[in-house]
Amino acid sequence: MAYVNGFLDELKNISDGIRVLADEPMDGHTTFKVGGPADYFVVPDSVQSVVDVIRLCKKTGTPCFVIGRGSNLLVTDKGYRGVIVCIYDTLDDVKTEFAGKSDDSDDEYAIITAGAGIMLSKLAKTAAQSELTGLEFAGGIPGTLGGAVAMNAGAYGGEIKDCIQSAVVVDDEQNVITLTKEQLELGYRESIVKQKGYIVLSATFKLKKGDAAQIIATMNDFNARRRDKQPLEHPSAGSTFKRPEGMFAGKLIQDSGLAGYRVGGACVSDKHCGFVVNDNGGSAADIMQVIKDVQRTVKDKFDVELEPEVRIIGEQ
Ligand SMILES: Cc1cc2nc3c(=O)[nH]c(=O)nc-3n(C[C@H](O)[C@H](O)[C@H](O)COP(=O)(O)OP(=O)(O)OC[C@H]3O[C@@H](n4cnc5c(N)ncnc54)[C@H](O)[C@@H]3O)c2cc1C
Structure with missing residues (x-):
């Protein structure tokens, strides 16, 4: 792809702390551990540098x-023509303020505000250490807060929608604005952020004071359940497909006889059929072929269209 003269210099000059890498392989930036080079891979060091990029x-x-952490992302083997802006390992401050009691109840609350680049596990741990309940579900989700807001991440009956108050985003005209929970239009793995391509800079949560031991016990239980049921030993992007209304993708795939179905180095996990894993040095093409074959077979057997939850980007 042709870039405007001086593009790279302008990018590098946005701020002193910005990191700009050319032809950066994306396999090191996704949990699937695949993906060809991004023309430019940029890690901004401030809100202003995000806006300027x-x-x-x-x-x-x-x-x-x-x-963010690339844990719900599949980048093609040819890579991405353009700029990948990575908000992970940057913009990850977190601040907790005790807010006292609500007007309508005796419960004590606190407000936690964190940068989009913080890992959800760290945010959940911070909340737990402050004896705040509500983010236990997020402790084992291996992505950033920005990605979690965009995807309305959820697990074990909890989701971002349940406890978020607002988020600061860059909108499609590069204005930095605050969106309330309602304005974020959070649905099952959906949000206005994802639909409109906004960028999350930070988010604020209202959490209730809880019992520290109970919070830790719940988080430990969720993590044990993950280790027990999910193929965490292999690179993946978690659940590959969205849950079709009233059904489970993993069950449909299993009942289609696809447990262990393989193309090259990628396969349907036989531990959890909802996960496509890259268990043997597979390529993005292998993973995409498994996804397509699963979709076709499930459609043929059950007349159900499985929609990928994983975002697929890059040159085909
Ligand atoms: C082993 C494993 C288990 C998982 N378990 C769960 C689970 O239980 N529940 C669940 O919901 N997910 C799960 N996931 C998927 C994934 O971790 C979540 O969707 C996570 O929220 C994605 O965050 P990320 O930072 O990795 O986003 P990325 O994968 O980098 O990006 C995902 C999407 O979010 C957007 N995005 C990322 N950062 C921003 C930002 N700052 N502003 C705007 N958009 C942004 C991207 O453009 C993209 O559309 C799992 C993944 C793995 C590998």
Whole structure:
């Protein structure tokens, strides 16, 4: 792809602390451990530098895509033509303020605000250490807060929607605005952020004071259940498909006889059929072929269209 003259210099000059890598392989930035090079891989060091990178991309007509930890992401083997903006290992401050009691109850609350780049596990641990309940479900989700808001991440009956108050985002005209929980339009693995390509900079949660021992016990229980049921020993992006209404993707795949179904180095996990895993040095093409074959077989057997939960980006 052709870049406007001086594009790279302008990118690097956005701030002193910005990190800009050219032709950066994406296999090191996704939990599937696949993906060819991004033309430019950028880690901004401040809110302003996020805005400036997006402005530069818009001004020059350069495609750009924001990622966090890459734990719900499949990048093609040819890689991404444009700029990947990575908000992970940056913008990860967290602040807790005790807010006292609500008008309508005797429960004590606190407000936690964290940068989009914080890992959810760290945020959940911070809440637990402050004896705050509500984020236990998030302790084992291996992504950033930004990705979790975009995806309305959830597990074990909890989801971001249940406890978020608001998020600060960059909108499609590069304004930094605050969206309330309602304005975030959070649904099953959906949000206005994902639909409109907004960028999450930070988010605020209202959490109730709880019992520290109970919070830790719940988190430990969820983690044990993950280790027991999920193929955590192999690279994956978690559940590959969304749950079809009233059904479980993993069960449909298992009942289609696809446990262990393999293309090259990727297969349907036989520990949990909802996970496609890269258990033997597979390529993105292998993973995509498994996904397509699973979709076709489940459609043929059960007339159900499985929609990938995993975001797929890059040159085909
Ligand atoms: C082993 C395993 C278990 C998992 N278990 C669960 C689970 O129980 N529940 C669950 O919901 N998910 C689960 N996931 C999927 C994944 O961890 C979550 O969806 C997570 O929230 C994604 O965060 P991320 O930072 O990795 O986002 P990425 O994968 O980097 O990106 C995912 C999407 O979020 C967008 N995004 C990322 N950061 C931002 C930002 N700052 N602003 C705007 N958009 C952004 C991207 O553009 C992309 O559309 C699991 C994944 C793995 C590998």
